[in-house]
Amino acid sequence: MNKEAKAIILYHRSYRKIAGSMWDFFLQFLLIAVPLSLVIVFFYPQITQTVCVIARALLAPYYPDDTLRIIQIPFIMGPTSILDLPSKYPSVLFCTINALVSLILLVLLPAVKNAKHLYIFVIVILFINFMSSLFFMFFPYRFPYEVVDYSEFYMKQQINIWFFVPIIMGLAILPLPSDLTSKSATLLITFCYSLVFGATRYVVFLFILTKASLLYMAVLFFVLGSLVDFIYIVGIYSVHVTRLAKKMKGDFASWKWLY
Amino acid sequence: MEMVILALRGYLLFTIVIIVIYFIRHYVFTLNRLFGEQRIYYHDIIDSDLKTISVLVPMHNEEKVATNILDLLVQSDYSKDDIEIIPINDFSADKTQEILDNYASRYPYIKPLHRYTGDRGKPAALNAAIRIATGEIIIVFDADYLPPKDILKSIAVCFNDPEVGAVMGRVIPINTRQNILTRLLDLERTGGYQVDQQARYNLRLMPQYGGTVGGFRRKVVDDLGGFNTKILAEDTELTYRLSINGWKVLYANRAECYEEVPEKWDARARQIRRWSRGHNGVMFRYCLPLLSSPYLSFREKIDGMLLLQVYCVPVILLTGLMNSLALFFLGEMEMFSGVFFLIFIGAYSNFGNFAPFYQVGTACLLDGAAQRILLLPFLLFNFFFNMWYITKGFVDACIDVVTWRKTKWQKTERFRNGANKESVS
Numbered sequence: 243m244n245k246e247a248k249a250i251i252l253y254h255r256s257y258r259k260i261a262g263s264m265w266d267f268f269l270q271f272l273l274i275a276v277p278l279s280l281v282i283v284f285f286y287p288q289i290t291q292t293v294c295v296i297a298r299a300l301l302a303p304y305y306p307d308d309t310l311r312i313i314q315i316p317f318i319m320g321p322t323s324i325l326d327l328p329s330k331y332p333s334v335l336f337c338t339i340n341a342l343v344s345l346i347l348l349v350l351l352p353a354v355k356n357a358k359h360l361y362i363f364v365i366v367i368l369f370i371n372f373m374s375s376l377f378f379m380f381f382p383y384r385f386p387y388e389v390v391d392y393s394e395f396y397m398k399q400q401i402n403i404w405f406f407v408p409i410i411m412g413l414a415i416l417p418l419p420s421d422l423t424s425k426s427a428t429l430l431i432t433f434c435y436s437l438v439f440g441a442t443r444y445v446v447f448l449f450i451l452t453k454a455s456l457l458y459m460a461v462l463f464f465v466l467g468s469l470v471d472f473i474y475i476v477g478i479y480s481v482h483v484t485r486l487a488k489k490m491k492g493d494f495a496s497w498k499w500l501y
Numbered sequence: 502m503e504m505v506i507l508a509l510r511g512y513l514l515f516t517i518v519i520i521v522i523y524f525i526r527h528y529v530f531t532l533n534r535l536f537g538e539q540r541i542y543y544h545d546i547i548d549s550d551l552k553t554i555s556v557l558v559p560m561h562n563e564e565k566v567a568t569n570i571l572d573l574l575v576q577s578d579y580s581k582d583d584i585e586i587i588p589i590n591d592f593s594a595d596k597t598q599e600i601l602d603n604y605a606s607r608y609p610y611i612k613p614l615h616r617y618t619g620d621r622g623k624p625a626a627l628n629a630a631i632r633i634a635t636g637e638i639i640i641v642f643d644a645d646y647l648p649p650k651d652i653l654k655s656i657a658v659c660f661n662d663p664e665v666g667a668v669m670g671r672v673i674p675i676n677t678r679q680n681i682l683t684r685l686l687d688l689e690r691t692g693g694y695q696v697d698q699q700a701r702y703n704l705r706l707m708p709q710y711g712g713t714v715g716g717f718r719r720k721v722v723d724d725l726g727g728f729n730t731k732i733l734a735e736d737t738e739l740t741y742r743l744s745i746n747g748w749k750v751l752y753a754n755r756a757e758c759y760e761e762v763p764e765k766w767d768a769r770a771r772q773i774r775r776w777s778r779g780h781n782g783v784m785f786r787y788c789l790p791l792l793s794s795p796y797l798s799f800r801e802k803i804d805g806m807l808l809l810q811v812y813c814v815p816v817i818l819l820t821g822l823m824n825s826l827a828l829f830f831l832g833e834m835e836m837f838s839g840v841f842f843l844i845f846i847g848a849y850s851n852f853g854n855f856a857p858f859y860q861v862g863t864a865c866l867l868d869g870a871a872q873r874i875l876l877l878p879f880l881l882f883n884f885f886f887n888m889w890y891i892t893k894g895f896v897d898a899c900i901d902v903v904t905w906r907k908t909k910w911q912k913t914e915r916f917r918n919g920a921n922k923e924s925v926s
Contacts, residue, residue, distance in 0.1 A: 255695070255868050256671075256755040257539040264536050358766035359682070359882035362889050370826065377830055386832030395834050413528065414859040417535050418866065460829055464822075473878050476858045480877040483862040487871035500539045 253499045260419045261498050267417045274426050275412025278433050282405045283319060290397055291323040293441040298325060300445050315394055324397045327448055329389040332378050332455035340457060341375035344368045367465050374460040389451050392459055396447065400440045403471055407436045414479050419496045420486045428482045435474060509828050516821035519814060526807055527857050530700035535863060540703045542753040543659045551583060551657045555636030558588045559626045563644040564596040565915045570644055571604050579653040581610055585636060590615045591626040624728035624735040631723055640716040645761040645915055647675060655756040656716045666721055666748025667739060670714035670756030676916065679764045684876055685883055686762040692861035695868055698752045706804035707744055708752035712736025721748060733908050734779025741787040744805065747796035764916040770890045777894025780812040785902050815891040
């Protein structure tokens with residue numbers, strides 16, 4: 243028997259599993275993911291204050307003096323800061339144009355043969371925009387929010403997102419057999435990215451709502467809000483796992499079989 | 502109005518509970534597949550005497566693929582004394598009949614069944630073939646499959662265990678590189694088989710017989726009345742019928758077989774709508790029998806129920822989205838601030854029977870596949886696509902139940918030999 247040849251026969255993928263244990267995973271989760279989430283729990287007042295200061299600095303050139311105010315509202319473990327801006331309601335003409343464009347596209351899009359996966363996503367956006375346009379056309383006085391309400395909800399939701407990003411990424415990444423540094427770095431990168439992305443989106447959304455109108459609040463909230471967050475979460479996860487998969491191809495010690 | 506808001510809030514809560522349950526289920530499967538003891542299939546008795554088998558291949562206008570599968574089955578290492586191959590020509594209008602007759606003239610163990618009367622469709626075709634089959638075990642392949650040489654032995658061997666009623670092998674797309682759709686379907690299949698099915702097998706829950714690359718005992722199915730021709734998901738129905746009658750359904754991860762996945766979104770839409778219609782039809786019929794079966798453990802019943810509901814979840818999510826929209830315009834946005842992110846994460850992670858991102862990533866890692874994992878974020882678009890067409894299938898199933906209308910079988914379009922390539926994006 244050729245022992246050397248036999249020594250490099252790879253296990254079949256069917257019953258392959260990884261070296262490592264659940265206890266290691268739980269320990270890593272407690273030591274890496276949970277502390278990042280706790281950073282949000284204990285420091286969100288300072289973080290939201292910083293986000294608001296930056297947002298105000300970025301938006302200031304586009305608004306008259308004294309219209310941008312940072313206010314504080316109570317939240318679970320302490321006050322959270324938000325930016326207060328003037329609301330802009332859409333005109334009837336603006337609503338009608340939006341409704342018509344949305345409707346025409348809603349009718350035309352199903353005729354598209356290719357890329358159905360994309361157009362269904364677009365249809366969801368158009369449908370929400372259409373509903374929002376109709377609402378503002380017929381019941382503008384019943385729209386229950388001002389920009390400051392959205393600003394508050396966004397910030398509260400963002401605190402939740404910042405809190406859950408390390409948890410979600412921790413659950414996904416930490417069981418994998420990559421080295422601890424790599425896993426920690428991935429979690430930290432995702433966490434930092436979520437902070438920067440959340441702040442940037444805050445500025446952009448407030449700008450759209452105050453300059454374009456409240457009409458787009460529903461679309462921004464439902465389709466371009468949290469949904470976008472897990473695209474980058476999954477994106478960063480996929481990069482991490484791709485690198486790991488390449489590395490593990492030649493790393494026999496990482497694999498176990500059956501037991 | 503307060504009652505309406507209360508009801509809408511209640512529905513949102515219900516949606517969240519469903520999402521959390523499926524999130525936990527998929528996560529447990531993923532951890533089990535990574536760390537748990539893997540329950541091996543019956544490889545250690547691979548040299549035992551094997552039972553006689555009848556290989557059934559339902560075909561409706563399959564001239565593009567018929568020769569491929571027959572050539573491969575002829576090359577199988579199963580003893581030719583113990584095998585018969587029954588390609589079922591089910592109302593074909595192309596050259597399928599001619600091809601089958603040609604093979605029958607060359608190989609005595611190929612016994613085509615030509616059907617041009619009675620009900621059309623896979624369940625009816627299988628029933629007809631089961632009546633003339635002589636093998637103790639029935640093994641089924643769809644016509645577009647490419648069975649490897651040793652797969653018949655791999656599938657048949659488990660039936661030496663008298664408790665086993667059916668077995669399912671692993672399905673792997675062969676046309677993965679065609680376009681983004683085939684690549685995404687490959688990801689879904691990888692997660693669904695390498696992690697989901699194997700974990701359910703490991704945990705002694707309810708692996709699903711998938712209607713192809715699998716087998717079952719002829720006599721048992723015959724005694725149970727054959728396949729119900731009114732149900733489109735005859736495979737799911739068989740899984741439940743066997744399980745509630747005390748038979749075990751196994752999963753053989755090592756029994757890999759290549760298939761052709763849809764290359765066009767229209768074909769995929771029809772396929773998934775049909776699956777949803779069929780699966781939900783089974784759900785309506787089997788919830789109570791499953792819960793009252795004396796042969797299943799508590800956790801098998803729980804898993805069986807969750808498996809039965811998988812094509813309901815997208816419907817719940819779509820209505821949940823509409824519900825959320827209504828709450829938004831009613832001034833209830835604040836209640837989303839804490840949970841909306843989790844709803845989306847959960848929804849995206851636990852969609853139907855299609856694996857969540859961490860499950861797919863784990864499966865690709867175990868498979869040793871690297872580059873394809875980068876496509877994971879694109880599964881988002883499948884999320885909306887599946888949600889829409891599965892909901893349509895659910896509505897179809899509801900109408901089936903209410904009107905007792907007869908279901909019409911729709912075959913998935915084939916793409917082999919370069920056909921339809923002009924429309925591939």
